[in-house]
Amino acid sequence: MTDAAKALSHINRRGSLKYGPLALVTGASDGIGREFARELARRGYGLVLVARRLDRLEALAEELAKAHGVAVDVLPVDLSEPDQVEELIRTTAHYDIGLLVAAAGFGTSGPFTRISVATELDMIDVNCRAVVQLSHAMAQRFVRRGSGGMVLMSSLLAFQGVAQSANYAATKAFIQTFAEGLRAELRPQGVDVIACAPGPIASGFAARADMVMGMSQPASVVAAATLDALGRRGTIRPGLLAKALEASFTGMPRWGRTLILSKIMAGMARPDARTAAGTAQQTNTVERSDLT
Numbered sequence: 001m002t003d004a005a006k007a008l009s010h011i012n013r014r015g016s017l018k019y020g021p022l023a024l025v026t027g028a029s030d031g032i033g034r035e036f037a038r039e040l041a042r043r044g045y046g047l048v049l050v051a052r053r054l055d056r057l058e059a060l061a062e063e064l065a066k067a068h069g070v071a072v073d074v075l076p077v078d079l080s081e082p083d084q085v086e087e088l089i090r091t092t093a094h095y096d097i098g099l100l101v102a103a104a105g106f107g108t109s110g111p112f113t114r115i116s117v118a119t120e121l122d123m124i125d126v127n128c129r130a131v132v133q134l135s136h137a138m139a140q141r142f143v144r145r146g147s148g149g150m151v152l153m154s155s156l157l158a159f160q161g162v163a164q165s166a167n168y169a170a171t172k173a174f175i176q177t178f179a180e181g182l183r184a185e186l187r188p189q190g191v192d193v194i195a196c197a198p199g200p201i202a203s204g205f206a207a208r209a210d211m212v213m214g215m216s217q218p219a220s221v222v223a224a225a226t227l228d229a230l231g232r233r234g235t236i237r238p239g240l241l242a243k244a245l246e247a248s249f250t251g252m253p254r255w256g257r258t259l260i261l262s263k264i265m266a267g268m269a270r271p272d273a274r275t276a277a278g279t280a281q282q283t284n285t286v287e288r289s290d291l292t
């Protein structure tokens with residue numbers, strides 16, 4: 001056990017933090033998760049930081065301990081591996097965690113038929129399976145301790161299907177629905193749940209999804225607003241961009257949203273991905289004409 005882990009396992013007082021004393025943040029090595037970690041440390045939470053890139057987690061832990069004097073432990077975990085998630089649950093069993101921020105996730109862009117199915121299945125494991133596995137363990141602990149909070153990452157893309165990102169949008173629809181249901185179920189037991197549905201955010205997301213975002217907002221617009229809304233609202237669309245995009249969709253049928261967001265997504269996929277999309281369409285045309 002590391003020194004930080006020992007410190008964390010001995011923190012028993014919840015103090016004045018509503019969901020304290022400890023928060024577990026997945027996806028803390030980059031983007032939105034890293035900003036959640038920074039905001040929580042600013043508010044006085046001790047932290048358990050999770051992602052695969054240990055060097056980044058360690059650098060963040062050092063930064064936060066120095067700046068805010070909070071205890072931070074780092075746990076390198078590949079969330080696409082259910083056994084590693086189980087190990088994470090076991091390792092943190094004696095930590096007094098009152099808040100889960102499940103920010104780890106990734107997307108892909110471009111033609112579904114061109115993306116490796118292994119990557120798409122990994123995405124379901126990270127974006128959905130691991131979130132359910134962790135939420136289940138944390139919900140049991142939170143219900144036992146009589147309070148807790150969960151922030152689950154949805155997206156603007158959760159509310160309709162989106163071409164060239166069909167599986168990603170579906171994983172986010174899963175999380176949106178999951179969070180809404182959990183909120184209704186756990187609220188009477190003292191546990192708050194919120195679905196956080198940002199629009200485009202500048203982070204490591206676009207590079208990993210092989211896309212270029214036209215407009216985006218910094219990851220810092222997400223954390224404080226979401227934490228402030230936890231316990232008061234079921235879904236938040238943090239940042240002006242998410243709110244403006246949502247407002248522009250008001251009253252539009254679901255198929256209309258799919259049409260528009262699919263066009264936007266096609267424009268954001270990297271040129272080589274777009275070429276691949278064109279090639280795929282051409283191939284389909286050839287195949288159809290071959291049949292007639």
Ligand SMILES: NC(=O)c1ccc[n+]([C@@H]2O[C@H](COP(=O)([O-])OP(=O)(O)OC[C@H]3O[C@@H](n4cnc5c(N)ncnc54)[C@H](OP(=O)(O)O)[C@@H]3O)[C@@H](O)[C@H]2O)c1
Nearest residue numbers: 027029030031032051052053079104105200201203204205
């Ligand atoms: N950026 C956006 O425009 C946007 C909009 C709406 C919703 N979201 C959602 O917000 C969440 C955070 O995304 P982001 O924008 O912050 O992306 P990001 O900068 O790429 O960060 C993703 C985080 O997830 C972690 N992660 C990815 N795969 C993992 C795995 N197999 N095991 C453990 N950790 C893993 C990464 O850490 P390692 O690589 O070190 O493992 C990283 O810390 C995601 O759920 C995303 O769907 C993002």
